[in-house]
Amino acid sequence: MGVRLRAASVRGPAHTETGVPNQDAVLIRQGRWGWLAAVSDGMGSRPRADIGARTLCKAALDSVRELHFDCTDRAWVETLECNWLARLGVLRIAAKDAVATCLLAWGLPDSRFRLAQLGDGLILGHPAPARGLFSRDGGSFGNLTRGLGLSWRLEDWRFDSGQLLAPGDALVLMTDGIADDLGSTDGLVSMLARELRNRGARSARAALTRDLTDWPTAHHSDDKTVAIIYRI
Amino acid sequence: MPIKDFAVKAARPLPVIILADTSGSMGVDGKIEALNQALRDMVKSFGAESRLRGEIHLGVITFGGKAAAHLPLTPAHQIQEIQEFVAGGGTPMGAAMEIARELVEDRELIPSRAYRPVLVLVSDGHPTDDWEGPFQALLASERAAKATRIALAIGNDADEAMLTEFANDLEAPLFHADNAAEIVRFFRAVTMSVAARSQSGGDTQPLKLDYRRVADDEDDPLADFFN
Numbered sequence: 137m138g139v140r141l142r143a144a145s146v147r148g149p150a151h152t153e154t155g156v157p158n159q160d161a162v163l164i165r166q167g168r169w170g171w172l173a174a175v176s177d178g179m180g181s182r183p184r185a186d187i188g189a190r191t192l193c194k195a196a197l198d199s200v201r202e203l204h205f206d207c208t209d210r211a212w213v214e215t216l217e218c219n220w221l222a223r224l225g226v227l228r229i230a231a232k233d234a235v236a237t238c239l240l241a242w243g244l245p246d247s248r249f250r251l252a253q254l255g256d257g258l259i260l261g262h263p264a265p266a267r268g269l270f271s272r273d274g275g276s277f278g279n280l281t282r283g284l285g286l287s288w289r290l291e292d293w294r295f296d297s298g299q300l301l302a303p304g305d306a307l308v309l310m311t312d313g314i315a316d317d318l319g320s321t322d323g324l325v326s327m328l329a330r331e332l333r334n335r336g337a338r339s340a341r342a343a344l345t346r347d348l349t350d351w352p353t354a355h356h357s358d359d360k361t362v363a364i365i366y367r368i
Numbered sequence: 369m370p371i372k373d374f375a376v377k378a379a380r381p382l383p384v385i386i387l388a389d390t391s392g393s394m395g396v397d398g399k400i401e402a403l404n405q406a407l408r409d410m411v412k413s414f415g416a417e418s419r420l421r422g423e424i425h426l427g428v429i430t431f432g433g434k435a436a437a438h439l440p441l442t443p444a445h446q447i448q449e450i451q452e453f454v455a456g457g458g459t460p461m462g463a464a465m466e467i468a469r470e471l472v473e474d475r476e477l478i479p480s481r482a483y484r485p486v487l488v489l490v491s492d493g494h495p496t497d498d499w500e501g502p503f504q505a506l507l508a509s510e511r512a513a514k515a516t517r518i519a520l521a522i523g524n525d526a527d528e529a530m531l532t533e534f535a536n537d538l539e540a541p542l543f544h545a546d547n548a549a550e551i552v553r554f555f556r557a558v559t560m561s562v563a564a565r566s567q568s569g570g571d572t573q574p575l576k577l578d579y580r581r582v583a584d585d586e587d588d589p590l591a592d593f594f595n
Contacts, residue, residue, distance in 0.1 A: 150421055277484040277514060278380055316481040317375045324374050331370070347371045354379035357421035362371070 139247050139300060141166055141173055142332055143363040144344035148313055150357035159186045160311050160361035161236075163193035170244040172200050173363040177257060177311040179235040179283050187227065188234025192284060195219035200242050205250070209295045212252060216240075220284060235285035239309040241365055247300040249307065249365075254293050256281040258315035260308045261298065262325035269294050278316050304329050306366035313358030314348070329366035340364075379423035382483040383441055384414075384562055385471060387464050388453065389491035389522070390432030395455030399492060399522060402548030404452045406555035413559045414444030422483055424562065427471060431464035433457020441477055461491065462499030469506040472515060485515040486562055489534050490551070492522035503530065520545055520554050 141164040151158065159178035165171065174196035178185025198219040203212060216238070224234055237255030251259055251269050259269040282292050300306065306329035318324070332340050348360040386407070394400045407428065414424045427441035433456050439447070472478060472485055506512050519531040520543045532542045545551045 276480055277511070278481045314371070314375075316380065319374060319376045321374060324371070328371065344371070350372065351375060352372050352377050353375050354377060355421055355423060356379075 145361035161189035231285035256312035313360040383485040398548035435463035458496035461495035
């Protein structure tokens with residue numbers, strides 16, 4: 137019994153054709169302290185968005201190593217912001233030039249987890265959150281989002297918590313390059329957990345990369361990144 | 369790994385909605401003919417654009433005598449021809465605003481995965497109906513407030529105060545056209561800008577209408593509109 141983490145990220149056709157680096161980033165880590173999956177999408181209009189996203193994932197890891205799992209949501213976000221700004225400061229990059237979304241799943245070895253999200257993208261869970269932690273409401277559009285470096289209010293974040301109790305229980309974090317092109321997501325999370333159950337990390341990454349590269353949506357352009365956490 | 373089995377095949381739409389004044393005053397000085405030519409050119413350009421990162425959907429609302437959906441929101445490449453405008457009647461702009469608001473707020477026609485819509489208001493006169501309420505409702509509506517709104521004032525009799533309030537794109541304040549040729553050039557500039565946005569794929573920057581370039585730059589179709 138335990139928890140496994142898998143992830144993949146591919147550069148979108150728009151960035152491949154123009155030679156722009158992948159502006160999504162993903163980090164998965166697991167240790168005796170627990171586990172973390174961090175997914176971030178750098179805002180394409182900002183000049184250092186790719187670094188913003190990568191730095192955010194590293195700052196997320198810094199934060200969970202500093203904090204107690206039972207800390208408040210505010211402490212979690214404030215610590216993350218401080219660590220992100222500190223890392224950007226070393227690189228002499230202004231936060232406004234590195235705006236990035238943030239999707240986090242932080243868990244303990246006993247598979248209790250906490251979720252946090254700022255901006256676009258989707259966190260889905262089986263059995264929960266089945267409808268997504270924070271999907272775009274009907275009043276918005278595909279090219280409007282929030283992100284760290286742009287939003288500094290706790291109210292802009294969404295949080296949740298739970299536990300992966302049974303084999304097959306899972307969480308999926310994805311950037312809007314995937315989420316915006318999905319139709320119904322019914323069965324998606326449990327399908328991924330089932331498909332990945334017998335794959336090693338390298339095999340899982342290769343399979344996911346193939347899937348995200350061979351994407352069926354017409355004229356799709358965006359970078360695509362996914363992280364999956366599942367109970368075995 | 370069938371994650372892609374959950375993806376839709378349809379491209380993300382980029383809605384462009386034209387609110388066109390077709391009142392009687394547009395029937396002089398070749399204005400309505402210019403508007404017809406401009407729309408034909410726009411449809412042709414959008415339909416031929418192959419480098420898109422989405423799918424441009426064009427809709428046209430006219431207000432001349434009465435307000436009506438002249439062209440329902442349609443993928444540009446599927447538009448075979450667009451019915452020519454005929455100038456006549458008053459300027460029921462308020463009613464056109466109401467149609468535009470309902471269209472932008474329709475989650476079925478414009479899903480949340482769509483790119484931010486572009487609303488283009490073109491007028492040579494003052495509204496003749498009870499327009500203040502619909503106008504404020506449009507500006508305040510959740511989705512129209514997030515849309516890019518551009519306005520073109522034709523001639524000297526346009527309600528510039530209202531058109532200025534309509535426009536919300538910092539890169540594109542109120543534009544002016546003093547003759548038929550400038551109407552065509554304005555639409556060409558909008559076409560180029562929308563195409564550029566659709567090629568960028570999810571760009572969050574304002575619509576680029578590069579009016580700040582020097583006025584004698586022939587490459588800049590909007591240079592003559594800069595006040």
